[in-house]
Amino acid sequence: MINQSPVLVVVIPLIAAFLTLLLGWWKKGLCYPIAVLALALSFLSSLQTLHTVVTNGTISYHLGSWPPPWGIEYVIDHLNAYVLVIVSLVSLIVAVYSKRSIEQELPEKIVYFYCIFLLQVTGLLGIVITGDMFNLYVFLEIASLAGYALIAVGEDGAPFASLNYVIFGTIGACFYLLGVGYLYISTGSLNMADLAQVLPDLYQSKVVLVAFAFFMVGLSLKMALFPLHVWLPDAYTYAPSTVSGLLAPLMTKVGAYVMIRVLFTVFKPDFSIELIPATAILGWMAAGAILFGAVLALAQTDLKRMLAYILVSEVGYIALGVGLANRNGLTGAILHILNDSFMILALFLVVGAIMYRHGNREIPQLRYLHRKMPFTMAAFVIAALSVIGIPPTCGFFSKWYLILGAIDADQWVFVAVLLISSLLSVILFFRVIEHAYLEPEEEHAGEASESAIAIEEAPLSMLVPIFVAAAGIMVFGVFSGKIISTVIQFAVPGYF
């Protein structure tokens, strides 16, 4: 059973997805427990997988015992196992959170919601675990199709935003597929490890170069890297709260993971860094993303939309770490995959809770929220401090490594970009905190007396996941040294 843990991570949510559909017709109330149970089991198997990888090194799992390069192979090394645990943990937290929020927002679609929710998680986990280029495409499409459907059931603008996402997402996936095709006609293989062995002799080939370009553009679309981020703000603003809570932290991070895989495993670093300046271009695009996301976030009055633009900027951080292409930069990028998942998770869950209680998320309307929802807002402040980068929270450590990486690479412009964006996020979040915590002077003497504002905290099933996410931010901050020494230092490709 333990030997099978890699495949169980993916198979459990997949089977549970169909189980919810069957049992949901009989009893609606069963969907939520099945989803939570399946994701908990999936999380446990991913922990087991991580444990095996840390003690015994890379796992190679042959599906149906067909030996690679013919059969599909799951390859789990430190990077995979680490992202796998993040994806399964975040989706478990969101699943626990979803109950009340879905009952309010989509009361008649509960059964279908959990079915597609589990398929979405299956897709994300499959992308991370697989060692086969075409299998990755299939999982990418499973995740994207589930994502389109989940976003489309949101509030007023959702179907239109989702259709926009369908178009951009399909272009991205098709470019990825073309890249796979070009690699296949030049090497005759689809297995990542096999490709990595065969490709170095073909690095001068134009076909391989075109394949690489297709991969980069396709994956940039999927991870919403500036200037290809246009689908993201609308889609994540109008999606149901739970869906933004699931997709915003994970979809972009998984895209970033695939990019790291393609840049440094399928293609060797000496191709991506020296032969063509792919990482340098990526670095400059990322710097653009960081500034652009932060500046546009300033212009928003809708809290969720502001967070969506912050996400654009956070994707930039990860891409910048990859683009720096040195040990510190990549450590920062891989650490930021974890930290940012939890920061964005906490922020979107808090917005969901505010929506659940007040049905309004305009920043000027957040007044007195610290007294109505004290615990939720405390979690918001922790996540905000982490995005800004204040030391005990985890956001500080990944930014620290990114800045060290930028200094190592002698890229002082990137150092400046990172510092400026920290200052911009101070402004961003203090604007929210000012409205939520400080009372306006002129009304102070007026009708709003101290006792008139009763506590209207979010229900416990929402509050606990929010607190787990906020606690995660603190814990990963305190133990970031341990995380780096046990997992991330092995996850960084050996070349560096």
Add this chain to the structure above:
Amino acid sequence: MIDQIVSKYNYWIYIVLMMIGFYAMIGKKNLVKKIIGINIFQTAIILFFVSTAAKRGGTLPIIEHAHGHGAQSVHAATYINPLPHVLMLTAIVVMVSTLGVALAIVIDVYRRYETLEEDEILKLRR
């Protein structure tokens, strides 16, 4: 130049088809036309994959169809490469699902705005 185009005409057709689809996805204002664009785009990719599998004088990749019926002696060079076909079967499934999801979303869009023109929807949403 012309020789090159003629000898690799399958790739040129795929590129032209793909660009037609791409133009429809980006340039057309009508949402259903955009979806048709998606479909043309994906079909072009299928054409590309399938045409890479073809071989001059190649036969079906089933042993009974082999030249000379030598069931035990399999010469890869005499068979069409079956792998791209298999990949495309999967890709067709993905394509059909994309089409289904996109059409379902378009129906929802039409119910809300009573139009399928992108610019009119944007005007309504303002």
